[in-house]
Amino acid sequence: MFSKILIANRGEIAVRIIRACREMDIETVAVYSTADAEALHTQLADEAVCIGEANPLKSYLDMKSILSAAVLTGAEAIHPGFGFLSENSKFATMCEECGITFIGPTADMIDRMGNKSEARKTMIAAGVPVVPGSEGAIESIEAGLALAEDIGFPVMIKASAGGGGRGMRIAHNKDEFINNFNTAQAEARTAFGDDTMYIEKYIEEPRHIEFQIIGDEHGHVIHLGERDCSIQRRHQKVIEEAPSAALTEEIRVAMGKDAVKAARSINYKNAGTIEFLLDKHGVYYFIEMNTRIQVEHPITEMITGIDLIKEQLRVAAGEELSIGQEDVVIKGHAIECRINAEDPSNNFMPSPGKIDQLYIPGGFGVRVDSAVYNQYKIPPNYDSMIAKLIVHDTDRDKAIGKMKRALGEFVVNGIKTNIDFQYALINNEKFQKNQIDTAFIEKNWSDLNA
Structure with a gap:
């Protein structure tokens, strides 16, 4: 196992990775821009290195600066999180050339699946249904x-x-x-x-279903069940659930087998997702693969009890997966709401600024992944997501009830957020009855903003 890892990201995912590393006795190096000098990930890591200006092109996307920081601090591996350089094959290659492990798939895998038309051809050859x-x-x-x-x-x-x-x-x-x-x-x-x-x-009234897969270099590939990511706004996910209430057990088994088949077709290693569209007749099609950890990975962790970041680290270090397909048992239902610093009443414009008052909900079955704190100043340079609110309970109805309670407790003053909008979504009768598809927000816009 690695002794020191550099995290080439910021915000809640950097904090999430640091916490997993600490539990595994792995030292961590945070990188940060001048806008993130007071960010939580810089305070939690064992070391922190400034890599450039607020502009991400001159910091978090500067491959040479990040690799220089890794060499300077003696980091053996780099975890890219999601976004930024997580699906950049050039960066994966540069890591390899520098003798630093890229915690993710190989550059060839990223290229093959990152190009949507190439991925489509690969899936057709593998016998996975495509649109x-x-x-x-x-x-x-x-x-x-x-x-x-x-x-x-x-x-x-x-x-x-x-x-x-x-x-x-x-x-x-x-x-x-x-x-x-x-x-x-x-x-x-x-x-x-x-x-x-x-x-x-174009598949009308589709559900967006993704299967979490993970593989190692010893030939093991498994899936950890599915997530329903149908609640979207302009193709950006807003609420995710696991498992999907739209799948019959027959469809679930078939999709899971096809997800593993898709990953095996390229000898995939590390974490990733196989993304499907499910039409209103129960027919599903492969649409793409994401060759990284996903924002919504916590809901899979909640229903399986498996730490995906730790499994990523084991795989990248050359170890075998610690679990087999028979060890994956789905328990209960989990929901994630993305909490963003944005103003829904003003076309969801970003709302950077200082948080004057913060209260984060808790209690049994409630998890919050975040990097903000009271008096923290949110910079205007990056993604507007400031927290992920995740709940888990024995079934979907109870999980919805728990999410209502948790959203009602969540207080962020000093900036605009989408908490009230998320509350309206969770309380929507059609959402509660599972009458959703990827156009749900657009179709129910007047009700959600009443």
Whole structure:
């Protein structure tokens, strides 16, 4: 096992990793920008190194500065968390060239699954069901339109290198296709430096289901059940649940087997997710793989009792997984609400600033992953998520009741947050009856803002 690890991230995920390392007697190195000098992760780590300015391009995305910090402090491995460099194959390669372990998959795995059209071809070859669409990248808008007319509108236009909803548009007819293809391609070129596109049949009223998988270099690949990430706003997840109330046991078993098959097809190691869309008829399709730990991983930990970060560390150190598929037992139901510093009444604009008063909820079955504290000043330079509120109980109804109670206790004064919006979502009758899909917020906007 490693003796010292550098965490190439910030916020709650950096704190989460530091805590796991401390429990395993592993020293940690935090990196921080000038905007994060007082951040909690810098205070909890054994060492902290400033790597640059507030601009993430000059700090958290500066690969040379991060690697220099690792060499300077004698760190044997780097955990990238999520976001930033977590799915950057160049960074994974640079770590290897410097003799530093990248706690994640290999650069080749990141490239194969990070490119959506390449991932699609890989899954077709592996026999995993995919959404009808292009076999690979679309060569031209004319070729794309011909295919769209062949598979039938509506279709989803997607950037091959996309993520977070960028470079993605829906087209319901020929005219929309031409306009939206050009818009999505331009957005992809700006966001990713890659304007290759592919298209898929648009699945109406879908649920977004992801399976947590993890593999080691000894050939073991298992899944730890599914998460339902259907409550989204502009393709960004807002509430996640585990397990999904939409799956029958038959579908759950089949999806789990396909998730493992997908990971085995590339000899995957470390943590990741296989993402599916489930239509209203119970038919599911692979859409992508995320080759990193996910924001919502705590709900899987709550229902399985398995620490995913510790398993990541074991795998990266060359050890075997500490559990087998037979050891994964799902107990109860967990829900996660993402608490963001943003103003829902003003188009969810970010709301950085100083927290004047903070009360974090607790009690049996309540977990809060966060890096904020009373009087902490939230910088305007990074993602607006300031906490993840996670609850666990014996079933979905009880978990919803617990989340209501916990949200009601959560106090953050001095800035705007989405706590009240989350409370409205949890209290929505259709949500409580499990009548949801990925367009739930859009469909119920008036009720949620009454």
